[in-house]
Amino acid sequence: MEPTDATIEILKSIRDEIQGLGRRQDETNSRLDRVVQEQIRQATAIIELVRGQERHERLLERHEQALVKLIDEVQGLGTRIDNMLTGPLGEQVREHGQRLASLDQRMTSIEQRLEP
Numbered sequence: 001m002e003p004t005d006a007t008i009e010i011l012k013s014i015r016d017e018i019q020g021l022g023r024r025q026d027e028t029n030s031r032l033d034r035v036v037q038e039q040i041r042q043a044t045a046i047i048e049l050v051r052g053q054e055r056h057e058r059l060l061e062r063h064e065q066a067l068v069k070l071i072d073e074v075q076g077l078g079t080r081i082d083n084m085l086t087g088p089l090g091e092q093v094r095e096h097g098q099r100l101a102s103l104d105q106r107m108t109s110i111e112q113r114l115e116p
Contacts, residue, residue, distance in 0.1 A: 084090060 085093065
């Protein structure tokens with residue numbers, strides 16, 4: 001059985017279609033490679049963002065702990081000042097304040113008498 005011209009043309013057509021499929025497959029693979037590279041880039045960027053967020057969260061936690069400690073220390077100082085002012089030293093401070101007010105009044109009185 002001899003190949004006819006029609007058979008040869010059909011085989012050529014099939015060959016051309018197969019070659020076209022190979023080119024399309026190469027183009028598709030190339031596009032897929034670009035998509036994969038973009039996904040890798042985006043995944044890397046997301047990982048960096050997460051790491052940055054974790055660093056900031058640790059920093060915020062340390063600052064929060066420092067603020068709590070500072071607030072406790074300030075409250076302790078307030079308590080010490082209150083105790084000091086309500087105790088014997090506070091009484092001395094109040095007495096000195098009264099004495100200063102009295103001296104100020106006496107000085108004003110003396111200055112008024114000396115003015116011509």
